[in-house]
Amino acid sequence: MSEIEHRDFTLTVLRVSGFHTWEHEATPEAAAAQKRRWTLNDFDIGKPLGRGKFGHVYLAREKRSNHIVALKVLFKSQLQQSQVEHQLRREVEIQSHLRHPNILRLYGYFYDQKRVYLILEYAAKGELYKELQKSKYFSERRAATYVASLARALIYCHGKHVIHRDIKPENLLVGAQGELKIADFGWSVHTFNRRRTMCGTLDYLPPEMVESVEHDASVDIWSLGVLCYEFLYGVPPFEAKEHSDTYRRIVQVDLKFPPKPAVSSAAKDLISQMLVKDSAQRLPLHKLLEHPWIVQNADPSGTYRG
Numbered sequence: 001m002s003e004i005e006h007r008d009f010t011l012t013v014l015r016v017s018g019f020h021t022w023e024h025e026a027t028p029e030a031a032a033a034q035k036r037r038w039t040l041n042d043f044d045i046g047k048p049l050g051r052g053k054f055g056h057v058y059l060a061r062e063k064r065s066n067h068i069v070a071l072k073v074l075f076k077s078q079l080q081q082s083q084v085e086h087q088l089r090r091e092v093e094i095q096s097h098l099r100h101p102n103i104l105r106l107y108g109y110f111y112d113q114k115r116v117y118l119i120l121e122y123a124a125k126g127e128l129y130k131e132l133q134k135s136k137y138f139s140e141r142r143a144a145t146y147v148a149s150l151a152r153a154l155i156y157c158h159g160k161h162v163i164h165r166d167i168k169p170e171n172l173l174v175g176a177q178g179e180l181k182i183a184d185f186g187w188s189v190h191t192f193n194r195r196r197t198m199c200g201t202l203d204y205l206p207p208e209m210v211e212s213v214e215h216d217a218s219v220d221i222w223s224l225g226v227l228c229y230e231f232l233y234g235v236p237p238f239e240a241k242e243h244s245d246t247y248r249r250i251v252q253v254d255l256k257f258p259p260k261p262a263v264s265s266a267a268k269d270l271i272s273q274m275l276v277k278d279s280a281q282r283l284p285l286h287k288l289l290e291h292p293w294i295v296q297n298a299d300p301s302g303t304y305r306g
């Protein structure tokens, strides 16, 4: 991968064959919009939607189109302090080129002296994490609907050689129709090579990433398996008090299904086929979509309305 980097967040260009399909998909209006330079004056700022590590997120309306968006405001000083500018650039490059109903759109960005602004699709129903905390765990219908929609989004990403590497409830938002949106591409990579970098929260990491050996797109299958377990049981499968115990449980694939809440054997079968130590043996995502538990439980619309 070769990246042309500009010091001041001018759009960087990915010069990798296979990642250029977005250019053909873009309409002339979208292409023109992409070239356009945004400023804060283009938006009416509304209520705060939340607070992240590096700044705040506000509801906003683009004045000319009346389009409602979420405006994420990041402080350059904090980004520099934490040395995450490169990570943010990569996130912007990758997310802005993805177009899928279950991936949060990144429409554009701009900056001033102190801040960087990301123009994001507004996810009206907020964080999935909070929903999960509220209901403790999800029904099989709801879990299967979410897992199927995420599998479709990840098939799309992997087709563009993008690995997400950080699938977990905190990185998922819910749209107005109840559809899931993958929202954080901070750890994602665009790659043709197998990767060795260590990243993400321990609970969701597969053995090959915990052990820092080479990994590929099948890391996302593992994380989706962990997520599926957490949807159904309310806790991730390898949770432990100490980091070292979580590490050991992941490496040994110490997978246990507690008696409560009651979960069908079909769901357990699917999870067991995803949480496999040998990454080449994990159930491919297109096969996941054909698994009986998904076929019988997932709403074909991909949305959960409660």
Ligand code: AMP
Binding pocket: 049, 050, 051, 052, 053, 054, 055, 057, 070, 104, 120, 121, 122, 123, 124, 126, 127, 173
């Ligand atoms: P973040 O900095 O991405 O962690 O965002 C902080 C919080 O803002 C999140 O936890 C959400 O509650 C909210 N938020 C972020 N992005 C959006 C969005 N696109 N739509 C709605 N709420 C959002």
